[in-house]
Amino acid sequence: MLKTDKVTIKFGGLTAVNEVSVHIKPNQITGLIGPNGAGKTTFFNCISGVYTPNSGKVMFQGKEIQGSKPYQINKLGITRTYQNINLFRKMTVQENVLVGMHSRLKSNYLTDMFHIPSQQREEKEAYAKAYEWLKFVGLEPYAKDQTGSLSYGKQRLLEIVRGLASDPKLILLDEPAAGMNSQEKLELDELLQRILKLGVTILMVEHDMKLVMNVCHEIYVLAEGKLLAHGTPEEVQNNPDVITAYLGGE
Amino acid sequence: MNPDMSKQEKRKKLLPVLVLLVLTLLLPVFLNEYPLMLCCTIFYYIIAVSGLDILFGYSGQISLGHAAFYAIGAYGSALLHNHLHLPIFVTMIIAACIATGVGALLAVPASKLVFHFLSLSTIAFGEIVYQLLVHSPGNITGDFKGINSTQMAFCGQPFSYRNYFFFALLMVIIFLLAKFFLVNSKTGRAFTAIRENSHAANGMGINVRRYKVMAFATSAFYMAFAGAMYMHLVGYVHPDTFQKKQSVLFLTMLLFGGTGTMFGPIIGVISVELLIESLRSLQEFQGFVYGILLLIVIVALPGGLYGGLRDIYAYCKRKLGKGDSGSEVSKNAENG
């Protein structure tokens, strides 16, 4: 599904991501873990087009995508959430999902301005679809609320569903459980399974080890920009390098 | 307005608009020439400021040089009419299209810029256009003297202010309807998403630069059409009308009325225009008045007059204990 080949990115003297090669397999949850500042978010930014790697390749379904813009990568079928929530705060909850559907809607500037019947029909369907998406994460009671008024945990759910609304093949989740209470974390676990059932592959950065070890089929460990280990949750947990660099450090 | 709103809700929203329209249509019965001309001014200003709102209120880009597009519309339509003798309505549209093209060309590099650099480059653009007006090649714009053109006419009969009133009102309805459709669509959501978080908008599949250019070009069309309406209302324009202070006036009206809404620009134009009109004798203090209005908005009324009125309305409704709060959640809430 997604492969990276020795992706490297430098910020001045700092090599934030150093020759990282991963292979994300379809229809499973892959975890990406590592201590703070390991370069996980930066790696996500390389995949989603926010940064262009200084060297290395990012291949999505056999196509090289490094250097493409985020909106182009979104159209190809990769969406994401953000570690520091990036919602459209003064839009309604439902409108946030509608923006997520942007690249799947066919209307254009002129059909929008002239409000032609096919545009009206599409909008009507889009609103209904967005509402269905909200139901998927249980946010439909808040559809008409302003997004800024949602609790932290609910904002995380909205980010996920806004990403899903573009019918992606791969979703990158950057610390989806951060700021969630234990009840919400349980529900997240179950939500991730339902996302898989939609046929969406998941790559997830997460600090909550219990959650990661529970849900991930495969885990990559980053430390100081370098790939430290890779394997099943058991393999990673028992890897001495990981224990010293990461688990031991906590 | 959502497509999944019930008929009843839609009717409830439409009613005040219809009442307003009927009241406006009755105005010519009571008003004589001068106030009618003032109404016409208010009408084309509403078009101009609503256009600016698409740019600033919805997509979050600033322009301090929009008087330049206003000028392109006024001079463009006059020149096309004077030299090519095309019908006025046609020259108005052509001039507005030219301004749209110029706006798009300006926006392509400008859309890369962040807020304060954008405001600087638009000031420069406004200055360049002004200089071109007063030092034009072959003196086609009449330089410092300005330019004459014909007033609007129908079958050889020049429009009275009363005729023009209805023409301008029709234009306001068309332009506001187009704005309404635009901002409540995929395109409008993209504009707002860019304003709210351009980083995330990009990540969600929106070609940010392209939509910024669209917003800029659209606002240029509105501005220029308003400029052309001004030209053919008075039949004469002077370059001094298109200086920086006109751009500031448009922004003041927008901010004072409230950004990112349908009614904000209308309320802003009416209140500021009436205020200026009643302070005509203090013309040299105009800049001072704009400054005070802007300060009021920045300090006390971040949502503008419309936002303030809406807050008061919501407050009263709550006080009356109707408990029906969720229905009017400000979807295009005032932005800071």
Ligand SMILES: Nc1ncnc2c1ncn2[C@@H]1O[C@H](COP(=O)(O)OP(=O)(O)OP(=O)(O)O)[C@@H](O)[C@H]1O
């Ligand atoms: N735009 C940038 N410019 C300069 N340095 C950056 C930039 N983005 C990230 N860094 C640096 O790169 C390193 C990796 O940061 P990154 O945010 O990817 O870590 P992370 O693994 O996501 O950490 P956390 O678990 O805290 O989210 C850090 O040292 C950070 O300071």
Ligand SMILES: [Mg+2]
């Ligand atoms: Mg991070």
